[in-house]
Amino acid sequence: MSGADGVADPLLSADGEVSLARLALGDGDLTHAARHAARALTTDPTLPAAYALVVELARRADGGPDLFAPAGPTTVGTVVARAHALAATGDPAAALDLLALAQRHEPAGAWAAVPWLADAALPARLPPDHWFRLVGVLIGAVDEPADDGYRAAFAPWLAAVRGAVDAYPGQGRLAWAASILARRLGHHADAVTLAELAERREPSEQAAIALGYAYRAQGRYDDAERAWLRALHHAPDNLAVYSDMAEMLAEAGRLDDGIDWAERALATDPTHDCAAVVRSALRYRRDADVDHLVGLADRLRTVPGDVHEARHADQALATESAGRPWLGYVPAGTEAVLSVLRQVLADPDAGAHIDLTVSAPEPPSALLACARALPGLAVTIGDVPSPDPRHTVPEVLDVAPVRAVFGRVWGYHGRTAHPVPAPAGPDSVAAVTGLVHRWRHLPAAYDEAVRLAAVPLPDLLGMLVHPPEPPTADPGVWPDWIRLVQAWACLGIAHHRVDEPWPRSVRRATLVDLAYGPEDWVSEAALLALVATAWMEPDVRRDVAELVAWRLVAAGRAAQTRAVTILGSLAALALATPDLDPRIRDLAADLATREAP
Structure with a gap:
């Protein structure tokens, strides 16, 4: 359907799909009704009429979640509709798994803006291990920093995860995982609160690392350093922390200290790619000797482009080249x-x-x-x-x-x-x-x-x-x-x-x-x-x-x-x-x- 200017209106399209679903339902054709309901959710996942229709189809004696079972390649709307149907019929664990997969597939989609996810009783209905796995799926869908669209789309998820943290007060790892998600979504104060809670509940390497990242996001570099030193007390051989410490100290203006941490990591393991990339980037920043960046380019030439080392070297090259004439841009003429x-x-x-x-x-x-x-x-x-x-x-x-x-x-x-x-x-x-x-x-x-x-x-x-x-x-x-x-x-x-x-x-x-x-x-x-x-x-x-x-x-x-x-x-x-x-x-x-x- 189109508006007066001939451009398709997504809301009109979603309403139209609901109307077609109702007609099919009136004819007793539940399969076609379910198909139109899923299409409506694909167009507008927040449309109450579409959500209500899915719940109605799921609870009918002749219906159920299998009306939305994917047959081969499927749409995200069908996955979301099945998630709602499972939630409506008493299987919130499977429902949340599907909804999280939909969110990961299209992170900016408002798939989670539904009443059942906001139910205050929901967190206690799933075991903490299940929540922990769900948070891991969601973290993988969010790059840092997330834009405003992502923050809005993930707001219901973050609220539900916070509820799970409160529902299981003995779970430290759930709190630090929630801290990572909050930080990636730009909620830095919440990230600090959650990571501090994780350390109080269950001191661990991961809790201290999460807290260090949360402090760093707030520019609290001294606090981040102390947190990461605690992480190394738990796991002295975690060289990834050495590399993170190096980057963070350089960010704080302590370039030589940062280089020292990278070199300490390489003294322990000369093949540690993260530490090698960080050291090259920081040495260039300190010495302005381009051969350090050329070393990163050599890494890009010799490792597959889809491995972490290549992505890290590419990002370091881009960061250090930015604002440098000819490395990152063609300088203007001066005539x-x-x-x-x-x-x-x-x-x-x-x-x-x-x-x-x-x-x-x-x-x-x-x-x-x-x-x-x-x-x-x-x-x-x-x-x-x-x-x-x-x-x-x-x-x-x-x-x-x-x-x-x-x-x-x-x-x-x-x-x-x-x-x-x-x-x-x-x-x-x-x-x-x-x-x-x-x-x-x-x-x-x-x-x-x-x-x-x-x-x-x-x-x-x-x-x-x-x-x-x-x-x-x-x-x-x-x-x-x-x-x-x-x-x-x-x-x-x-x-x-x-x-x-x-x-x-x-x-x-x-x-x-x-x-x-x-x-x-x-x-x-x-x-x-x-x-x-x-x-x-x-x-x-x-x-x-x-x-x-x-x-x-x-x-x-x-x-x-x-x-x-x-x-x-x-x-x-x-x-x-x-x-x-x-x-x-x-x-x-x-x-x-x-x-x-």
């Missing part, structure tokens, strides 16, 4: 023309035609971004400083161990840059733009870019200087959009003919040409692709480290006599490069600090 662009776009009185004079050539991509954002912009370029940014690195830096650049995407007529390759075809444009987004971390970006392996190389090069339209009409997005397109196009080049040995490969030669070509945003994007390749292919790391180092040295030398707008970004790329010479890393750190916006 003077971009500042002018922002000022013009913010001025409602700016005219359609704008004349702009820049004192020296700026990266052609930056000028392109301004031209796309402001079609009426006319740019006059002043003197060309030395070393000439229009030249390639081998032309201006005679000590770099790089052969001449053979392929350029920017050529020059005097001081004006023009694209060399032709625009990409529509299929190639669609392939690249389909990937243009921020990434979780470099290994994730590299892996996603494998979808561009079949895009012809000329098209990937064309995308660097003929960027497609952005997905929004806001002209202010052009600079960041172009930088993202260039980054993904170069990551695509990194997957071109991957069967070729790296030293003589087309992908290496092309990326080196781009990185060492005229000074531009393309240089940054090409270096990014080289760096990402080094993260994923250990055999190329020394070569890439040298390429990045010499490109940074060239930019640093040029900056002694003129502005190099991409210098800070190149420094950030160097800091993201595996196996970089420590002297170059120190230089990059100094340049990144000095060039920070």
Whole structure:
């Protein structure tokens, strides 16, 4: 059924199913009545008329819970209807088991918003072991932190579990399990109360661990530390607690103490994957040495993606990469023309035609971004400083161990840059733009870019200087959009003919040409692709480290006599490069600090 606007109304659909069920019931067709009642619950599990109909069908002499027995693949509504039927006929244990399975299948569904689950007498009708198993099923359905929809859907469950905790005052493990569920649902104060109760009732390793987590969720780090020390008193060899302690102390600002706990775990068991992941992440946070994160990437490459170690390493990489230029996002350009662009776009009185004079050539991509954002912009370029940014690195830096650049995407007529390759075809444009987004971390970006392996190389090069339209009409997005397109196009080049040995490969030669070509945003994007390749292919790391180092040295030398707008970004790329010479890393750190916006 549809509303006035033609869009299906779930409530009308549920009411309609109840009406059809009533008609079937009037004809004596209980099977069809049960089917429509289950469909109504699927649409709206809180509809009183649907619930009442299920109860009526269950209690009829010619009906019963088997009217809702699944026959092969079934819907969640049928499972929920059977649960209600079982509850109505005196089998709350089986009813709760089914309802919990439905909740786990669709955690945001309001499956538990029914009167029988809120019955104050229900908790005592099931043994505590059964409640404990149910809580385990529910915990597995909730990630932390849960969103508001989950909290609402699980509210009846949490109330029932609290009732069970009260009904069995001697059960410590039921209280700490309830604490875990409450914490995951965002009820931190309740989680602390329940875990404290568990420790009073029945001191145990699990109760202390649950209490430590509850304190941590409240930011009570000292209390959490003491709780976890009690847990280790019960079980000194629980190295998972060591890893949790390490993360928590780092979260509390005690980074060295956290690293110490991770190292203590590894001293006991060098193969403990959680401790190894935590130590790498915390060492990076302390030392800013990207090789610690590269170690996590190596774990991702060598273990199956569905195991805990891989998921932990992936999450640690994402966490440590967030907010880091090139590791987690493409940094914005810093050119003077971009500042002018922002000022013009913010001025409602700016005219359609704008004349702009820049004192020296700026990266052609930056000028392109301004031209796309402001079609009426006319740019006059002043003197060309030395070393000439229009030249390639081998032309201006005679000590770099790089052969001449053979392929350029920017050529020059005097001081004006023009694209060399032709625009990409529509299929190639669609392939690249389909990937243009921020990434979780470099290994994730590299892996996603494998979808561009079949895009012809000329098209990937064309995308660097003929960027497609952005997905929004806001002209202010052009600079960041172009930088993202260039980054993904170069990551695509990194997957071109991957069967070729790296030293003589087309992908290496092309990326080196781009990185060492005229000074531009393309240089940054090409270096990014080289760096990402080094993260994923250990055999190329020394070569890439040298390429990045010499490109940074060239930019640093040029900056002694003129502005190099991409210098800070190149420094950030160097800091993201595996196996970089420590002297170059120190230089990059100094340049990144000095060039920070």
